[in-house]
Amino acid sequence: MIYLDYNATSPCHPKVIETMLPFFGEKFGNPSSLHTMGQEAKKAIEESRAAIARCISAREEEIIFTSGGTEANNLAIRGVVKAYQKKGNHLITSQIEHHAVLNVFKALEKEGFTVTYLPVNQEGLVDPGDFQKAITPQTIFASIMHANNETGVIQPIEELASIAKEHGIIFHTDAVQTAGKLPIDLGKLPVDLLSASAHKFYGPKGTGFLYVRKGVRLIPQLLGGAHERGRRGGTENVPLIVGMGKALEICTQEQEEENQRIQALRDFLESGILAEVPEVIIVGRRSPRLSNTSLVLVRYVEGESMLLNLDFAGICVSSGSACTSGSLEPSHVLLACGYPHEIAHGSVRFSLGKWNTMEEMKEVVRVFSSIVEKLRHISPFGKEVIRNV
Numbered sequence: 404m405i406y407l408d409y410n411a412t413s414p415c416h417p418k419v420i421e422t423m424l425p426f427f428g429e430k431f432g433n434p435s436s437l438h439t440m441g442q443e444a445k446k447a448i449e450e451s452r453a454a455i456a457r458c459i460s461a462r463e464e465e466i467i468f469t470s471g472g473t474e475a476n477n478l479a480i481r482g483v484v485k486a487y488q489k490k491g492n493h494l495i496t497s498q499i500e501h502h503a504v505l506n507v508f509k510a511l512e513k514e515g516f517t518v519t520y521l522p523v524n525q526e527g528l529v530d531p532g533d534f535q536k537a538i539t540p541q542t543i544f545a546s547i548m549h550a551n552n553e554t555g556v557i558q559p560i561e562e563l564a565s566i567a568k569e570h571g572i573i574f575h576t577d578a579v580q581t582a583g584k585l586p587i588d589l590g591k592l593p594v595d596l597l598s599a600s601a602h603k604f605y606g607p608k609g610t611g612f613l614y615v616r617k618g619v620r621l622i623p624q625l626l627g628g629a630h631e632r633g634r635r636g637g638t639e640n641v642p643l644i645v646g647m648g649k650a651l652e653i654c655t656q657e658q659e660e661e662n663q664r665i666q667a668l669r670d671f672l673e674s675g676i677l678a679e680v681p682e683v684i685i686v687g688r689r690s691p692r693l694s695n696t697s698l699v700l701v702r703y704v705e706g707e708s709m710l711l712n713l714d715f716a717g718i719c720v721s722s723g724s725a726c727t728s729g730s731l732e733p734s735h736v737l738l739a740c741g742y743p744h745e746i747a748h749g750s751v752r753f754s755l756g757k758w759n760t761m762e763e764m765k766e767v768v769r770v771f772s773s774i775v776e777k778l779r780h781i782s783p784f785g786k787e788v789i790r791n792v
């Protein structure tokens with residue numbers, strides 16, 4: 404198997420598994436218990452919180468553990484909007500957000516809020532000028548993702564967050580695709596809230612965190628005990644939280660080196676595809692982009708067909724977004740970038756990670772170009788391309 408779907412999920416780092424194991428077994432205490440067993444678990448999650456805070460230059464009390472990126476986004480958006488709704492009812496986000504953000508805003512619209520969904524250019528970038536123009540005296544909150552999961556394009560978050568700050572608007576960013584991959588310094592970056600998910604950075608699935616800047620109010624969305632300083636009820640998932648801290652530490656330590664290595668693989672893959680496959684577009688190639696992501700649009704071929712054929716050859720990729728796979732709607736991200744339906748349908752996302760090699764990239768270029776050629780032969784429009792090249 405060649406795994407090229409790291410933006411969907413990553414395997415746990417072996418050191419992460421090793422760190423978690425005792426907490427599934429003998430160290431099973433409840434962090435809320437006052438006895439020794441409980442306090443041992445409490446100490447472990449607090450050490451993880453401290454490690455995470457160090458990695459992103461935050462304070463420990465600004466980190467809330469959640470069940471993943473989806474819950475962190477829900478808590479950030481609903482939690483803040485409900486806390487500040489007396490100040491106004493206008494919210495701003497973008498058209499290219501993950502569904503864990505978009506669907507929260509859609510629900511809020513039904514509850515009486517007004518939402519502006521900012522457009523992006525063909526490269527998938529939000530224009531800070533558009534953000535500035537969308538602000539009204541009623542605007543209380545904005546959420547723009549750090550990097551997009553489909554294109555890998557990195558948004559001008561620092562600029563957007565600064566504009567929000569000037570206008571007294573609370574600013575959240577979904578950093579699920581950047582935590583562990585890019586340096587995040589919350590001492591400098593003026594965002595108020597930031598979401599992350601462990602399984603996207605070699606930690607376990609089902610855990611994540613929300614950073615909430617000191618002073619930002621938040622209405623808890625999961626009511627229970629006084630866990631997480633009363634902001635998120637529920638017994639902490641000790642093994643997973645411990646694993647997440649370890650995973651973020653490893654990624655932070657290896658970040659620069661890994662990014663260079665992975666970018667060399669990604670660039671090789673893209674050059675290979677551009678050389679071997681006619682009529683392809685690589686989305687966001689001229690913009691700041693995650694070093695591991697390549698979203699390729701192939702004319703006259705369906706993304707799903709390419710995905711299934713690659714899978715048959717032992718290569719795991721995604722077509723558009725994993726959550727929308729299986730549905731006939733093309734990716735909302737590609738439509739927002741202005742690509743027509745027929746082109747947006749032909750997308751394949753390669754997302755690389757720690758365990759990919761140059762040998763694998765060579766194999767992928769070879770297999771992918773032959774699959775595209777085969778599929779174009781049986782496509783009524785594809786035959787034209789083959790004749791024309």
Ligand SMILES: *Cc1c(COP(=O)(O)O)cnc(C)c1O
Binds near residue numbers: 473501552577603
């Ligand atoms: C994966 C992902 C999420 C959801 O995170 P989960 O932990 O899987 O719930 C949210 N936003 C982005 C950008 C993602 O890539």
